[in-house]
Amino acid sequence: MLDYFIYSIAFFITIPLVATILIYIISIKKHGNKLRALHQAVNWTTCFYIIAVSIMLKLIVGSSFAGWMVVLFLIALGSVIIFQWKSQTEIVFRKAIKIIWRLAFLLYFTMYILLTFIGVIQRLIG
Structure with a gap:
């Protein structure tokens, strides 16, 4: 079972x-709301994309970028918090983390697609 x-x-x-597609379909069946299903799919699968991109970068480039990924998250989170502080004078950490999490999904989904194509082309050429 563990296997x-x-x-x-x-x-x-x-x-x-x-x-992502599987969670989206299950969430539509459960809730009936497509926007909520999309948010559920994004929230649940962002970790998979982050791990996949990290592994793909290690395989394609030969170097780990995990430290840089953490630094990128922290800089982005700091930027969102500063923007909230300047515009609203009240910082809502939950909202800031949600914004960063969704931006991370967009970034890593795009990087996953690009790195997949780069990996395939690299294997075909070399």
């Missing part, structure tokens, strides 16, 4: 697009 769970997680890390 099945481990293989499922490994599959979703390898191909997080399948997890």
